[in-house]
Amino acid sequence: MSSGTEWTTQSIQQIIDKLKHKPGAMLPILHAIQDEVGYIPDKAVSQIAESLLQTRAEVHGVISFYHHFRTTPPGRHNIEICRAEACQAMGCRALEQHAKNTLGIDYHQTTADCSFSLEAVYCLGNCATAPSIRIDDDIHGRVSLDKFDALIAQHQKEMKEAG
Amino acid sequence: MSTRIFVPCDTTALSLGADKVAEAIQLEAEKRGIAVEVIRNGSRGLLWLEPLVEVETDLGRIGYAAVEADHISALFDADFVSGSQHHQSCIGLVEDMPYLKKQQRLTFARAGITDPVSLTDYEAHDGYRGLKNALELEPQKIVDEVKASGLRGRGGAAFPTGIKWQTVLDTPSEQKYIVCNADEGDSGTFADRLVMECDPFMLIEGMTIAGLAVHATQGFIYLRSEYPVAHKLLNEAIDKAYQAGYLGDNILGSGKQFDLEVRLGAGAYICGEETSLLDSLEGKRGLVRAKPPLPAIIGLFGKPTVVNNVLSLAAIPFIMDKGGQAYADYGMGRSRGTLPLQLAGNVKQGGLVELAFGITLRELMQDFGGGTLTERPLKAVQVGGPLGAYMPASQWDTPVDYEEFSAVGAVLGHGGVVMFDDTVDMGEQARFSMEFCKVESCGKCTPCRIGSTRGVEVIDRIRAGNNAEKNWTLLEDLCETMIDGSLCAMGGMTPFPVQSVMKYFPDELSAPGESA
Numbered sequence: 001m002s003s004g005t006e007w008t009t010q011s012i013q014q015i016i017d018k019l020k021h022k023p024g025a026m027l028p029i030l031h032a033i034q035d036e037v038g039y040i041p042d043k044a045v046s047q048i049a050e051s052l053l054q055t056r057a058e059v060h061g062v063i064s065f066y067h068h069f070r071t072t073p074p075g076r077h078n079i080e081i082c083r084a085e086a087c088q089a090m091g092c093r094a095l096e097q098h099a100k101n102t103l104g105i106d107y108h109q110t111t112a113d114c115s116f117s118l119e120a121v122y123c124l125g126n127c128a129t130a131p132s133i134r135i136d137d138d139i140h141g142r143v144s145l146d147k148f149d150a151l152i153a154q155h156q157k158e159m160k161e162a163g
Numbered sequence: 164m165s166t167r168i169f170v171p172c173d174t175t176a177l178s179l180g181a182d183k184v185a186e187a188i189q190l191e192a193e194k195r196g197i198a199v200e201v202i203r204n205g206s207r208g209l210l211w212l213e214p215l216v217e218v219e220t221d222l223g224r225i226g227y228a229a230v231e232a233d234h235i236s237a238l239f240d241a242d243f244v245s246g247s248q249h250h251q252s253c254i255g256l257v258e259d260m261p262y263l264k265k266q267q268r269l270t271f272a273r274a275g276i277t278d279p280v281s282l283t284d285y286e287a288h289d290g291y292r293g294l295k296n297a298l299e300l301e302p303q304k305i306v307d308e309v310k311a312s313g314l315r316g317r318g319g320a321a322f323p324t325g326i327k328w329q330t331v332l333d334t335p336s337e338q339k340y341i342v343c344n345a346d347e348g349d350s351g352t353f354a355d356r357l358v359m360e361c362d363p364f365m366l367i368e369g370m371t372i373a374g375l376a377v378h379a380t381q382g383f384i385y386l387r388s389e390y391p392v393a394h395k396l397l398n399e400a401i402d403k404a405y406q407a408g409y410l411g412d413n414i415l416g417s418g419k420q421f422d423l424e425v426r427l428g429a430g431a432y433i434c435g436e437e438t439s440l441l442d443s444l445e446g447k448r449g450l451v452r453a454k455p456p457l458p459a460i461i462g463l464f465g466k467p468t469v470v471n472n473v474l475s476l477a478a479i480p481f482i483m484d485k486g487g488q489a490y491a492d493y494g495m496g497r498s499r500g501t502l503p504l505q506l507a508g509n510v511k512q513g514g515l516v517e518l519a520f521g522i523t524l525r526e527l528m529q530d531f532g533g534g535t536l537t538e539r540p541l542k543a544v545q546v547g548g549p550l551g552a553y554m555p556a557s558q559w560d561t562p563v564d565y566e567e568f569s570a571v572g573a574v575l576g577h578g579g580v581v582m583f584d585d586t587v588d589m590g591e592q593a594r595f596s597m598e599f600c601k602v603e604s605c606g607k608c609t610p611c612r613i614g615s616t617r618g619v620e621v622i623d624r625i626r627a628g629n630n631a632e633k634n635w636t637l638l639e640d641l642c643e644t645m646i647d648g649s650l651c652a653m654g655g656m657t658p659f660p661v662q663s664v665m666k667y668f669p670d671e672l673s674a675p676g677e678s679a
Binding site: 023024025027030052061066067068069084086087088089090121123127128129130132134138140 | 174177178179210211213347348352353355356388389390391392427428430431432443444445446447449464505506507508509510513514545549579581582583584592595599603605
């Protein structure tokens, strides 16, 4: 995922201008900004509103309605843990607790070193090989507590190497 | 000649390391100077065997199950490239697996066999024959064929697809739309995902036919953002369909037009409800609309719109190729055709099982599922997603059929079957149903928005033994209010799993030592 949080009013406007002609352009624009910046910066709200001839309240209303959109920078990696029934049947409640303890954060929080953000998700469609988690765009199945630890360690190692 | 080796590329295979397996096979083959061609096929739906690597031989495709990158060297040592069956992971000819052989695959006939984004593969396996037939027909004839198939909406509501199409065809408008509901949010369901990841051209073809049938020239696939793999593969397939003239303003030189675009949702379960989905596509908060007006008359941007589930649209190419009657020949009662069922949760052999309606739930869970993965006794089964009832052992002989399920107060929905062993705490499950509704309610109507919050609180009080008897009555009353007073199925069905726990597992909802 893009964790590059560098953006300018111009770069945001470019994204908006590329998409605003589409019917129902709001969600495509929000996705494109979040994919690029990692979140929807507060300043972008008025730009979107102006470009789509809507009020800032309307734009804010859309952003806050959808769980996927965030208004604060994410950690370098975003971890989503599936909380839905098929994963519950395979022990996701223990996995959730383990993840929170290991990372030292709760849902919707980011670790102090900005490495990981933790979010809940309701179904990744990987229900025959539960429990499942998603790290950025990669989905992992049959995530035992050990496998979770190994995934975290692997990402930490990669981040260290990347500096 | 190089040997063709298949490594699936669907989410489940990837989630268990399929990319690394494919890479390791390639590297090891180069190292040993063996000529192989690694093809990324779709999944067969035998998900507990993923990554299921297949080697093409004169006998057919030999399978190797649950392959990891670390196994590759040993597989080469055991000469798996020649289809040698000595390695312990070998399962023999994949087509001979009873799990596959016992199925009646109409929609999933190609899944796992082909490369999902190869148009050549799709055409070689009966692809686009339905569209070619449809291009020769008047719209009314296409709608008649769909009516004759008896197909009912596979999203869960089971409304006859042909009738919906007729309404849109009969409503005059300059602009009409085909919207595919690919917001498959029910836990335990992944059939839509498998269609999009393993055979995306089938969905594209189905939507194009729908466009021809009702005079719609624009289609949208509303895909959930939780499906990044499906997103990538769908876009790839749509590009190829455009290049080959299967989409665009002159489909196969017929002068007819159909354009198609994927739109991503943003993690809101409610957007699987069709009117909320339409609001979301229009760029708004996904609030549920009151019906009437039906979307078929006033839908997307106020225009007549067909909103169909992935599986409904995916069934169309078969119907237009083989005929509506060929589809209707499968099934029982008013449930015609086949239903792709999904075995999930605590199950030994989880995966996709496409069968004509009529198998019992027990047969499905035992003969296909093989019981629980933990090998502990099965205790409860939730069918039809988070809004479906928990079914106790006494109901497992119910045949898979919309009306039969309804008769026992259960929901077949989108065909997801989530199995739980005896360690499950049913009180906790009941609480989660309300909690989920609290998180996912669109907030438009009070019974759903407030009812779910109060539902969590009341269940907490009952479980804590706080005035349990009175709160039990209150919960019963709250459930009825939500069922009768909610605007859509979210609030209207959230009480179903709760009521099923109250009825069949009452002791588990009560505080220890108390009974209701």
